[in-house]
Amino acid sequence: MRIQLCFLAVLVALGLLLSIHPQAKVQNPSQVATQASGDSNIIELNKYLGGTEGKLNNKPALNFKFTNTNGSATNTCSIITTDNYLRHSKNRLENINLSESNFYFDCQWNGTYYFLSNRYRTYAEVIIKQPDSQFPMSMHIEAKLVSLTGERVEIISGDISLRRKSR
Template sequence: MRTLLYISPLLLFISTPFQATAPINTAVNAVANTTASTTTIELNKYLGGTQGKLKDKSALIFKFGNGNPNNTCSIITTDNYLRHSKNRLENINLSEPHFYFDCEWEGTYYFLSNRYRTYAEVIIKQPDSQFPMSMHIEAKLVSLTGERANIISGDISLRRKSN
């Protein structure tokens, strides 16, 4: 049997060839699901927006939270992607370079990854005579230690309320 050791600056993988059977895979999946903790993040407040850069292109940054100044999530999207998105921003496993979503929550940084199953989806609801523009957010993110975060929100008005 040959064991391969891959070393990179950030990750260490040990790979051993083996023949898996269905019961072993099920057991491995059950262990993986029970060892990683999951945090649910409920966003309910728009904290404001700024301009910035994403991949050296002009971008908009929207910040959201729950009232605790230490807990924030950010949507970063290029102007062009936002204009042509048809009111739906989506990034699955870092497949979209013009839209990014991350959170700093209870001291843990959560982000999109191409190594784990992650995604972020933002539905933009255009304003009408009775309601201001709003965003509905759903995401599954991961931390550097493998912790998972499920992010949810109702329709959050983009009208910033004074404190």
């Protein structure tokens, strides 16, 4: 009985997914190739768009936006972290399979939303490099995200300066 209920729940969820995204095709995630960066499944970030203050889990938070110089203005990735987690993180933010509620990372890229999940192997790691007399504060980003249709994407970056360049 319990197995039948679980199977029915999966069918209902799949039906809802397909009704929300009529173009969505159910595919084996290992066979999916995304269009994140040409025909590959890698997004390379290299440009900081700016930051804003906000809330995460009803706590004060900072939101940082990134893109790449080749992408369109609608292709962005976001880091949001609580002030407290950022201060006590020892310059390393990490979220594996949604294990950390004070740090989140997601991307909107070529019309597809990529996010952290506890159903797939996903993670996000951000290394914060503190400023010195020669270099501004920067972030190094690595992540593996998934879309609603099971598409996977890898996010990579070099050290991205958090100093916004004038337009």
